[in-house]
Amino acid sequence: MAKWMVANKKADFDRLAGKFGIRNITARLIANRLINSRETEAEDCSDEAVSRYLDGDLSLLHDPRLMADMDLGARIMYERIQAGDKIRVIGDYDVDGICSTYILARGLELLGAQVDYVLPDRVKDGYGLSIKLVDEALQAGIDTIITCDNGIAASEQIAHAKDKGMTVIVTDHHEVPFEISEPNSDITGDQEDSRVEILPPADAVIDPKRADGDYPFKEICGAVVAYKFMQVLSEFFEDSSDKLGNYFTEMLIYAGLATVCDVMELKDENRVIVKESLRLIGHTENVGLRALIHQNSLDEGKILCYHYGFVLGPCLNATGRLDLAERALKLFFEEDENEAAMMAANLKQLNDSRKDMTKLGVDRAIEIVEEQKADYAGELPKVLVIYLPDVHESIAGIIAGKVKEKYYRPTIVLTKAADGGAKGSGRSIDKYDMYENLSACKELFTKFGGHKMAAGLSLPEENIDILKDRLNQNCDLAAGDFEPTLHIDMVMPLKYADIDLVREFERLEPFGNGNTKPIFAQRDVVFLSGRILGKNRNCGKYRVTDESGRIYEMMYFGDMDKWHDYLSEKFGHDAVDDLYSGNTDGSMKVNVAYYPDINSYQGRESLQFVMNDFL
Known part of the structure; x- marks a missing residue:
């Protein structure tokens, strides 16, 4: 569960809705994504800015x-x-x-x-x-x-x-x-460091x-x-257009794929590049890329940012993690369809192996974090530094990311390097600049680099504990910084959503970092019955209702253990059993953060809701 913060940004929503042919709700969503401050709201959400957001094209790319x-x-x-x-x-x-x-x-x-x-x-x-x-x-x-x-x-x-x-x-x-x-004194006597x-x-x-x-x-x-x-x-x-042909059009696909997989913010020209990339990828002439799409059973005409970040991207990344990244690059250069199909299959198999290895590494990392509490008076360290010598160094960053998500703390995972010493990756949270904090300890490393939210580093094994102590001693994060914030677009009853509204939200895509999928909140959603789904029983499907008396379908793909612990604590273990047996009495009321979606099954479409969080 996160700390919920409902947006309260102001604009003339009715006028924007009329001008751009959208609903008032959609106009509010756009304002939430464009307005940076009260002082700049008129400029941030001007007609020109909204037009760029909705219909921006390649003419917006910078020189x-x-x-x-x-x-x-x-x-x-x-x-x-x-x-x-x-x-x-x-x-x-x-x-x-x-x-x-x-x-x-x-x-x-x-x-x-x-x-x-x-x-x-x-x-x-x-x-x-x-x-x-x-x-x-x-x-x-x-x-x-x-x-x-x-x-x-x-x-x-x-x-x-x-x-x-x-x-x-x-x-x-x-x-x-x-x-x-060295600090310089200005005329006011203040000391100012300069980079x-x-x-x-x-x-x-x-x-x-x-x-x-x-x-x-x-x-x-x-x-x-x-x-x-x-x-x-x-x-x-002079003859570049003859030599290059449609090169720049085709290469936009890869620029967009990399933008999503490197978790760049989908703002400004990044938004345009990714939007064009998604539009073009279904028509790609690249034999290898088409093979990778087909190997993952994707519909060429319906590829989204999700498929870049969680399907195609991981297959490409797996080669660099468990084998040689040049295998993925050679796939892009491959022109024989049969050869490309075999190469794409190998990439997918590598990614499946990576998933299994990652789960084992995450489980061990969580054990170590729980053990570390003893060294910090029963509390978690502010910065988690975890040494997993037997884990393949290529998946350290993935493990760090998953541990960071569980505990919401800056996390560094280190493994034993093949050439001696330790090597690993870090993932950070909003209030902690990982690159800057590692820079303050740079004498401990043989190599490091990165940015605010992620970093890579190498260091002698004997420096690991020193690094952990230094980072925690110098960390100025307060208790509230360890509580993730979920930004809610608005409070909206479930009954306001329909399939046409969800389709209108498609104008706001692509969704991702910096341009999140719309999130709404509704109080007192009543859970009537449920089923646990998935091979690993990792998602739930529920029948819910609200004050309107209508019945809706709601899915949850989050941490099922945390969800069940919440329900048990609030309503009791018997109530959870009743939920899954369909014998609830209507008293299981939960405040829900959600987004509306369209469920397509055997050619039929229906409205469903996906729960992001609960209170």
Whole structure:
């Protein structure tokens, strides 16, 4: 259960509804997503802003040249292609790294470059550019390296490449490393620390988060940076339209897929890119991507953000976790349908194995967290640092995310690294900047990087307990920060929802981080009967009613143990048994957070409600 906060944003909902042909309820939802503050509500929810939100197209994408070094990097790459250099794209082993590598490698190939690609082995190479990868490129006769989704923190590795006479271009989207300069006193006598960015010594460093750039929207993924780099590079070629054909249209699919899988906020141009990606993917010409869609039994015409984040994305990620990410990348380059079908099947099998391994790791991590309470006077540590030496290092981040969700605390999961020491990933909560707090302990690490909500790190085993103590001693989170907040759009009786309204909500898609699916609240929903469903008995289906006397269907896909504990505590164990036997007396009234949905079964559609939370 979370702390509920009902939005109270103001706008002329009736006028917006009339102007844009939507219901008042939908107008309220749009205002909730656009308005940032009372002071800016008129501008945030202007007709122009609402029009951009509902009908924004590719004309809203920002000028790539506003990124520092973008024009310089493209010009250098053009010159290297013209000179006949051997070029290597070095990406990362997650979905963003795979997609950005594909965007660059495919585009450079079409423009006539001598190009190949390498994705690091998670275990042998670690994250991003390494000395080993640089040396292997030298041995292969590579003249130019272009990174994607990595490189901003690879100063040592890039310096090594430059010492060997290589050209290096960085395209990345991660936080720029920094140092805090000595405090300066201003005229008021206040002390103010200033950050000094540490850029790698590459020939060009392209990252929207650079302080000296003018790019208006910083929160784009590596694949979008790569896409924009190719846009600028193509302008140097007079015949680029002939060479590239529909390249930029097709590559929007991968930019959108990476945006969702890297959990970028679906605001500004990200929203446009993902919307276009979802529109285009059903018509993709890529044999490998089509095979992956079919292997997961997806309807090409009805692919949603959910399928990106929880079906297709995990299959691609599984290769980088349990095998080599280049297998996923080769799927995108595959042109034989039979071969692509076999490759896609292997990716799905890998992901199924990853799911089993993850469950075992999460169970063990929860045991350790409960054991740690003894060291903190019976309370949970503010920051969870969990060492699972026997867990495959590739799933540390997934385990950290699931433990974070259960306890709602910043969580770092570490495993024994193949090359010695410990290695792992962290996942954070809204009130805790993980990158900044790890930066304060950077002398403990052999390597680390990331951003506010997630990070990766390597360190000697003997530093694990030191890290746990330091992070907890320096943590200023208060008790209320450990209670997640569920943002409710409005209180709305169930009877106000219908299938037409749910279809109107489709205009607000794509839903995801930064543009959540609508959530409503209703008091005193009466639970009449229920069934537990699923192979692992992990969801419930209920008949409910409200003051109108109508009967509705409600689903719950959350933590069933927590739901049953809540019902038992409030109504008693016998009442829970009565619920599932259909013998309730109408007294089981629950405050419910929900969203309305459409259930399609054997060609018939019906309204159903999905419960998000309960009080």
